[in-house]
Amino acid sequence: MRSVGTLGIGLWLAGPIIWATHFIIVYASESVACTRLDADSHSLIAGIATIIALASIAFIAVRSRAGRFRDTAFLRTTALTMNLLAFLAVTWAGIAAVLLPSCTGVG
Amino acid sequence: MTSTAERETAELPNPLPRPRDELRRLQAVWAIPEGWRILSAVNNSVIGYFYIGAAFLFFVLAGVLALLMRVQLAVPGNLFLDQESYNQIFTMHGTVMMFLFAVPAVEAMGVLLLPQMLGARDLPFPRLGAFAFWAYLVGGLVFFSTLFFDMAPSGGWFMYPPLTGSRFSPGTGADFWLLGIGFIEISAIAGAIEIIVGVLRTRAPGMSLDKMPIFAWTMLIFAVMIVFAFPAVILATMMLELERAFDWPFFIPDRGGDALLWQHLFWFFGHPEVYIIFLPAAGMVSMIVPTMAATPLVGYRLIVVALIATGFFSFGLWVHHMFTTGIPAMSLGFFSAASMAVSVPSGIQVFSWIATMAAGRLRITAASLFVLGFLFIFTLGGLTGVMVAMVPFDWQAHDTYFVVAHFHYVLVGGMVFPLFAAFYYWAPAFSRRALSERLGKIAFVLMFVGFNIAFFPMHIAGLIGMPRRVYTYPAGLGWETPNLASTIGAFMIAAGVLVFLLDLIRHLRPTVGASAGNVWNAGTLEWLENDVHAARSVPFVESRDPLWEDARLSADVHKGRYYLPGTVTGRRETIVTSAILAEPQYVVRLTGPGWAHLLAAIFTAAFFLLLTVKLVTAAIICGAVAIACVVAWAWDTDSPSAGDVDIGGGIRLPTYAVGAASHSWWAMIILMAVAGALYLSYVFSYLYLWTVRPQDWPPIAPLASHAGWIASAALLCISAAALWASGRSIRAAVPRLWLTVGLTVVGLLTLLLGLGADVASHWLAGLRPQHSGYAALVFTAGFLQAEIVAAVCIMGIFACVRILVGLTDGRRSVVFDNMVLLWGYGLGQGALGLLLTHGFPRLGM
Incomplete structure (x- = not known):
């Protein structure tokens, strides 16, 4: 195992960090969109955020196989698995955000 | 990896024979103060014992409260407790179990186990750890005794306003909760800072992150989660106290506040809190299972991933405690999906443990029985967790006994059973005698059967409509049978705990230098021959289970053939290593026994508790004394460089470091992260x-x-x-x-x-x-x-x-x-x- 530096640790945790960012954007934008804009704009924001998040996770996952973590099986496999889990979690939450109506209560 | 055979020819860092008085000098600098002066001790093993003892005391006290509640609910229309007493008791039961037992207990296990497990002599800030313990003990005891004066809080452990605002809770009970618990959280943060720096910077040379025991991983993630989760509830308690004391209307809707803001802040802490408790317990299981199955943990990397993912995902679930508050449909679906996502990493861990048991042969000991009990109960709790993550189901089950059953399955299954497994597993490392297997098995059967008799019927009581937190109920609703069963089960659990206490009295003989030793043939460093200074020398670590890989390691370490076999500066010291690769960087001199940190803890507690009863002048005086004590304690912690020292193997290390190399710098950065998380919670509240x-x-x-x-x-x-x-x-x-x-x-x-x-x-x-x-x-x-x-x-x-x-x-x-x-x-x-x-x-x- 070799040292990867602060940026390396950030890249290693990229999947969960992107998940968290996506989460905050989708959740926070609902309150703002519903009070200041309209419901459709939130579905659009959530959809775009989800696509960007998924694309970034996939990009980083593919790149990290060859890049900084090439020499270290531990960092490579753990980074890849975390990306996989984050991809799943973003898809899961993203689908709910895009498909369900924004700004309305239930029933 | 070097094999044992190659090793025999290789030179170890320090030659034999060792100088005659080397060991004596090492023992002298680490000596524990005698008699009543032991209160001034700061060594992690002494503080660790105290810490676990105190946490267990609060477990028993809160357990007694649970029994009182079960007596009251055993039959309909019971007059054993009146409504206000019952409210105080359930509030204190939840609060004490969560804040005074669960978090401190796992933190205590970290304090006791981590240095030995990582090959360090002690944690990097011994007095801070001792301060955190004493503050918790004094604050916790005073907080608990409010029950005896009818001054305890009665608004439930999550203290929702407006019920807990000054209009509906005019007494001092809520203030005791807000100031008392807010202050105990500060102690938890102090411990978390020490644990993060300890895990990242004081590992034995060679123990890179991928060779670190899973328990250390879980303690690291536990501590990082505390850093980000606790500030939210500290801010919330601060705001509610400002509202109660000075009429700042944060949570009063008529005056431009919002009661739901409290729920957001509380659960942003409260949900990760569940995982803060669970992860270290899971870490203990990941240490016990490989030893009992005599085979390395299956899926080490997957478990690390699962732990990190749980750490992140658990911050995205808080709204699932608020499904019935009328929030928009999209938020419901969004948080429902996130709640289900977190079950994936938990599932990974469960399957890894099962695979490890299958790969080896599980010895059926008291510790393994508690682990099996944990797997059964926790998995059931996880399944009902997926049920309540479904919004339509949650609307039916919310605030009923179904939820009470669910979270007891998760928390008792996920934390209490692993903790008992840990007691049976690690006792031989810290006691002259192991605990009794026979009594342990009896305790397990009573607790396991009792638990299911107590809590399974609560699912049914909840589904047929029994709300939580009612102090009594009328006959004829079908609630009698499940409630009576629950009461019988609760007393069976208590009987199990009594058997365990008996076992402790008969067999536990705490020691720092003459423990029963590696009776399970475990592979990790805490099973080296330990003394008050931890192992005699600091080994070079080349694998995840060093004692299994190198049969001579224990003997060589004990003879002093590895690094730092004595004291090189005449003071307590440990090796500071780099965070990822654990390369030796410098030798840090640690603080020894003292009184200032103890006084600081007592006066800090006094400051907060006197504020509660509005003795402002006395409180300010105590606060000033506490600060003076902290200054006195800090005065001699920054020792000047003693030049470069030789730790063996041709390695010369400096004895002073500044900037990012310094362990003190790391602690400060983490403290700033705490302050930053607190401020971000504030920014969230504003927006x-x-x-x-x-x-x-x-x-x-x-x-x-x-x-x-x-x-x-x-x-x-x-x-x-x-x-x-x-x-x-x-x-x-x-x-x-x-x-x-x-x-x-x-x-x-x-x-x-x-x-x-x-x-x-x-x-x-x-x-x-x-x-x-x-x-x-x-x-x-x-x-x-x-x-x-x-x-x-x-x-x-x-x-x-x-x-x-x-x-x-x-x-x-x-x-x-x-x-x-x-x-x-x-x-x-x-x-x-x-x-x-x-x-x-x-x-x-």
């Missing part, structure tokens, strides 16, 4: 209230003039310039220390004035914190900034005095550097506060 109550924002409310923020920003700029210049002057080729002191004083004064200008501008514009939720939040920015400024000023005065008496200079600069870090943070927070309270309302949205 949240704006989205639900925009009508209270300017122009309706008075807005401070431009002059206010300009003056404040200018003062912050001057302070920043002074900060930069003082840093340069202390490191100049020809240091002018008077200049450094002068610049520091100017910088601190302008920081203070910047805060004053900000607050004054709002005040002069006619805004008062009592006006509305908005106004209260504006002044909260000043309140939070004042806390940081006060801390920076104390540290600044401390640094200046040390510079003037020649104890701090450009080389021996840790005290100054730490002050500079927090000062820089304070400038950033001040600037963000200006942007938020002066800039945001001007956006005109």
Whole structure:
């Protein structure tokens, strides 16, 4: 195992960090969109955020196989698995955000 | 990896025979104070024992409260407890179990086990750990005894306003909760800082992150989660206390506050809290299963991933506690999906343990039985967790006994059973005798069967409509049978705990130097022959289970053939290594026994508790004494360099480090992360209230003039310039220390004035914190900034005095550097506060 530096640790945790960012954007934008804009704009924001998040996770996952973590099986496999889990979690939450109506209560 | 055979020919770092008095000197510097002076001890093994003992005491006390509740509910219409007593008891049961038992218990296990497991002599800040323990013990005991004076809180462990506001809870009970628990959380954070730095910086050489025991991983993630989760509830308790004491209406809807804000802040802490408790317990299981199955853990990497993913995902679930509060449909679906996502990493861990058991042959010991019990109960709790993550089901089950059953399956299954497994597993490492397998198995059967008899019927009681927190119920609703069963089960659990206590009395003989030893044939370093100074020498680690890989390791370590076999500076010391690869960097000298940290803990507790009963003058005096004690304690912690020292194997290490290499720098950065998380929770509160109550924002409310923020920003700029210049002057080729002191004083004064200008501008514009939720939040920015400024000023005065008496200079600069870090943070927070309270309302949205 070799040292990867602060940026390396950030890249290693990229999947969960992107998940968290996506989460905050989708959740926070609902309150703002519903009070200041309209419901459709939130579905659009959530959809775009989800696509960007998924694309970034996939990009980083593919790149990290060859890049900084090439020499270290531990960092490579753990980074890849975390990306996989984050991809799943973003898809899961993203689908709910895009498909369900924004700004309305239930029933 | 070097095999054992190659190893025999290889040179170990230190030759035999070792000098005659080396061991004696090592033992002398680590000696535990005798008699009643043991209260001044700071060593992790002594504090670890105390800590676990105290946590277990609170477990028993809160368990007794549970029994009282079960007696009351055994039959319908029971008159054993009146309603108010019952409310106090269930509030205290939940609060004590969560804050005074669960978190401290796992933190205690970390304090006791981590140094030995990582090959360190002690944790990096022994007095801080001792301070955290004493503060918790004193605060916790006083908090618990409020029950005896009918002064205990009665608003439930999550303390929802408006019920807990001054209108509906006028007594001091809620204040005891807010100040008492808020303060115990501070102690948890102190422990978390110590654990993070300990895990990342004091591992044995060679123990890179991929060779670290899973328990250390879980403690690291546990501590990081505390750093980000606890500030949210600290802010919430602060705000509710400000509302109760000074009428700042954060949570009063009639006056521009919002009661749901409390729920957001509380559950942003409260949900991760469940995993904060569970992860270390899972870490203990990951240590016990491989030993009992005599095979390495299957899926080490997957477990690390699962732990990190759980750490992240658990922060995205808090709204699932609020499904019935009328939030929009999309949020419901969004949080429901996130709640289900977190079950994936938990599932990974469960399958890894099952695979490990399948790969080896599980010895059926008391410890493994508790682990099996954990797997069964926790998995059931996880399944009902997926059920309540479904919004339609949650609407039916919310606030019924179904939820009570669910979270007891998760928490007792996920934390209490692993903890008992851990007691049976690790007792031989810390006691002259192992605990009794026979009594352990009896305790397990009673607890396991009792638990299921007690809690399974609660699912049914809940589904047929029994709400939680009712102090009695009428006959004829079908609730009698499940309730009577629950009561019988509860007493069976108690009987199991009694058997365990009997086992402790008969067999536990705490020791630091003569333990029963590695009776399970485990593979990790805590099973080396330990003494008060931990292992005799610090091994070089080349695998995850070093004792299995190298049969001679234990003997060689004990003979002193590895690193640092004695004391090289005549003081307590441990090796500081790099965070990822664990390469040796320097030898840090640790603090020994003392009284200042103990007094500081007692007076800090007194400060908070006296505030509760409104004895303000006495409280302020105690607060001042506490600060004086902290200063006295910190005075001799920054020892000057003792030159380079030889730890063996041709490795010479410095004895002083500054900047990012210093362990002290890391602790300061983590403290800043705590402060940052607290401030971000505040920013969230401000923006949240704006989205639900925009009508209270300017122009309706008075807005401070431009002059206010300009003056404040200018003062912050001057302070920043002074900060930069003082840093340069202390490191100049020809240091002018008077200049450094002068610049520091100017910088601190302008920081203070910047805060004053900000607050004054709002005040002069006619805004008062009592006006509305908005106004209260504006002044909260000043309140939070004042806390940081006060801390920076104390540290600044401390640094200046040390510079003037020649104890701090450009080389021996840790005290100054730490002050500079927090000062820089304070400038950033001040600037963000200006942007938020002066800039945001001007956006005109």
